[in-house]
Amino acid sequence: MGIPADDAAAEFHDFFERHYAELARLAHMLTGESEGADDLAADALVAMWHRWDRVRAAEHPPAYARGVVANLARSRVRSAVRERRRIALFWATHSGWADDPDVPTVVDVQEALRTLPFRKRACVVLRHAFDLSERETALALGVSVGTVKSQTSKGIAQLERLLGARVSAELVGGRN
Incomplete structure (x- = not known):
């Protein structure tokens, strides 16, 4: 049986307030993108909210949150790399420009x-x-x-x- 919804929301809100800035900074340092860091941290916190009963029972919820950010950042970096490769392949056939x-x-x-x-x-x-x-x-x-x-x-x-x-x-x- 979970905690009452109001208590869970207040507990999550407190967690959000204490850790959001750190998670956004981590996202920025892992991806190298300041523009998407806030979104990535917010995405991680949304994912955590959906599993809040399980997250709050974890031994170290902030470590769990960092892991979620790291996994989302890894996915974002991999997607960006794949996109850059597609663009480089396209441009390589159309110009002599070197991207690196x-x-x-x-x-x-x-x-x-x-x-x-x-x-x-x-x-x-x-x-x-x-x-x-x-x-x-x-x-x-x-x-x-x-x-x-x-x-x-x-x-x-x-x-x-x-x-x-x-x-x-x-x-x-x-x-x-």
Whole structure:
């Protein structure tokens, strides 16, 4: 038997107020798109509302919410990649334009993060931008702590190659 509807709505509203901004920021960092981050966070919260009885019974509802955002972001990124490939195929037959230049003069952090495979990016963002523990990150992504450790380490190494060790150390606060 579930909780009364008014109590559930109030509880969800409180959860929404406490976590919406964090979820939108996570969505932005995972997708690299500021425009769609709010929508993605809202979509995640709508999905959670539909399963609120199950979510509120979870051991860590905020970790569950981060996992929902991460899964939606992964789907959105994959869709965008597929769309870019279709567009690139179309333009490749019609012009000599290259959509991925080899020589960027400046690589900012968001561009560097976008180059990481999704799981590495998610681990780095959750560990260092959101300051989650390895365990919290593992819960959010539905992976083992060992996976979080290895993916974070590999992601940081890749960022160091792209941004330089000094910039990477500043980005992650000098910790691995």
